Amino acid sequence: MAKITIPAANVSYDVSEGDTIARAATRAGLGFPYDCNVGECGNCRFELLEGEVTYLRENPPAINERDVQRKRYIGCQALPHGDCTIKVPLRDNFKSKFIPARTSGKLTEMIDITHDIREFRFALEQPNGFLPGQYGLIAAPGVNGARAYSMCNVTSSGEQWHFQIRRVPNGKATTSLFDQLKVGDTVGLDGPFGMAYLREDAPRDILCLAGGSGLSPMISISRAAAASEALEGRNIHFVYGGRTPRDICGEEMLKELRGFGERIHYTPVISMTDDPSSAGWTGKTGFVHDVAENMFGEKIAQMEVYFAGPPLMAQAVMKMLIKAKLPASQMHFDQFY
Ligand SMILES: Cc1cc2nc3c(=O)[nH]c(=O)nc-3n(C[C@H](O)[C@H](O)[C@H](O)COP(=O)(O)OP(=O)(O)OC[C@H]3O[C@@H](n4cnc5c(N)ncnc54)[C@H](O)[C@@H]3O)c2cc1C
Missing domain, CATH: 3.40.50.80 (Nucleotide-binding domain of ferredoxin-NADP reductase (FNR) module)
Structure with a gap:
């Protein structure tokens, strides 16, 4: 367990083993900016003031030379080694209504939608709700690094998360999911994440x-x-x-x-x-x-x-x-x- 402190916001939160600095912040109810969660977009960049950090995903694509010089890291992939002090602008709109949690899901059903899109239905070990339009991270068997997939269902109990996934030719996670996963198998799931959810308070077409x-x-x-x-x-x-x-x-x-x-x-x-x-x-x-x-x-x-x-x-x-x-x-x- 490591403690992360953000002095400018006067807050500290814990990061448990294997979790990243940005994801743990969201679990702590903080509005840590992020988007893709796979190290590509860089929206979760933060500055390391004190402490030591390594990466879950080696060399996340979002990082550049200037980031390295300025001790800036990609939060969704950053693993703290001991307590750290960081600088990041927290924003309320990044707070999650449903607190993201790491759990597992048992595949209950697969339905082919087209020649390359299949729906995968998982029953969660620890149910968690999500807003329509949000995504989860699936740890596909034998694949390094969880991938982001959006849910297609609507649920009040959060017991089932359904994903419509397009097979990517030679894609590591999709090949594993399409060719190896069988009904009854279990995968690691994390979420929900994402800000592109339905705005019910916006009465427009x-x-x-x-x-x-x-x-x-x-x-x-x-x-x-x-x-x-x-x-x-x-x-x-x-x-x-x-x-x-x-x-x-x-x-x-x-x-x-x-x-x-x-x-x-x-x-x-x-x-x-x-x-x-x-x-x-x-x-x-x-x-x-x-x-x-x-x-x-x-x-x-x-x-x-x-x-x-x-x-x-x-x-x-x-x-x-x-x-x-x-x-x-x-x-x-x-x-x-
Ligand atoms: C927010 C979001 C929502 C998405 N929703 C859907 C969806 O609903 N349906 C769908 O079909 N696809 C969705 N995708 C795309 C999906 O996440 C995968 O990129 C796609 O399935 C290809 O994965 P692959 O491993 O088969 O292909 P590959 O070509 O092997 O991998 C490419 C993808 O994996 C990521 N990646 C590679 N290595 C790592 C690592 N070590 N750690 C973490 N990530 C890594 C890359 O950033 C890239 O996104 C979504 C992506 C994002 C970011």
């Missing part, structure tokens, strides 16, 4: 934009928004992009929601129109951000927008939303890597 691996959090948000009394009567627009028709999914899940076809609208989009398997496609074509811009134009600035997917898609969506003058407070996403 909702736009969910997703591509590939971004399906899961957008399904969770849509499910919760459809059931929310506070959002009663609001439209939910779900635009989902894939390369070819075999990538397209999500509609069946939305069809189960009350209001589908009335206030819940689904628009699939494919980008590889030249592919032979795309022949006969009569739906929208192009990229999700362009299709959304064409469909909603200036109305976007009045919507609450959630998006998730591969980094290139997310960057294009963000650019489009900024051009559409969407206030930052109405834009919700976690960076995927």
Whole structure:
């Protein structure tokens, strides 16, 4: 056990064995800034004033030469060796409603959604709730470093966490999950994390934009928004992009929601129109951000927008939303890597 002190905020908290400085802060109820939790984004950077730190993930990609010179570390991967004193600006919006906890999950069911997306359902050893749109860390068997995956379900008990995961060719964690994991097996789980959760206090129409691996959090948000009394009567627009028709999914899940076809609208989009398997496609074509811009134009600035997917898609969506003058407070996403 190590004690971390943040003098500027006048707080100290404990970090237990194997835990990191940023994750333990969130468990202590502090608003330690972070985003991806896998050492890629660098939002959890802090300055080490006293003490010693090593890394869970060797050389986290977010770290640079200046960080090393200025004794700055990546909090989500930083393991304290003894007590430390650090400098970091705490922010209330990073406080977690459900305190993240390390537990394990038993795989109860797997459901294939497309040729490369599968839903993995886990029963938690210690149930914990989460907000729709949040993610957990899964320690895939035999893989170094837990990966982030967003939950697709909505739960009040937190007993089950369901993840829709896209297989990455030669990806370490996804190969382990898809090819090795069997019903009844157990994996390490940690969470919930993430700030891109449904804002029930924002009474606007909702736009969910997703591509590939971004399906899961957008399904969770849509499910919760459809059931929310506070959002009663609001439209939910779900635009989902894939390369070819075999990538397209999500509609069946939305069809189960009350209001589908009335206030819940689904628009699939494919980008590889030249592919032979795309022949006969009569739906929208192009990229999700362009299709959304064409469909909603200036109305976007009045919507609450959630998006998730591969980094290139997310960057294009963000650019489009900024051009559409969407206030930052109405834009919700976690960076995927
Ligand atoms: C917030 C967030 C939410 C996500 N939600 C989903 C989702 O709902 N569905 C989905 O399909 N994908 C999701 N992803 C992507 C997912 O986390 C993986 O990046 C993806 O499945 C590829 O993993 P892989 O190990 O198979 O591929 P690989 O190519 O082997 O690994 C790439 C990923 O693993 C990370 N990584 C590599 N080494 C380490 C290490 N030692 N410690 C920690 N991380 C390491 C990299 O940063 C990169 O993200 C999410 C990512 C983030 C950041």
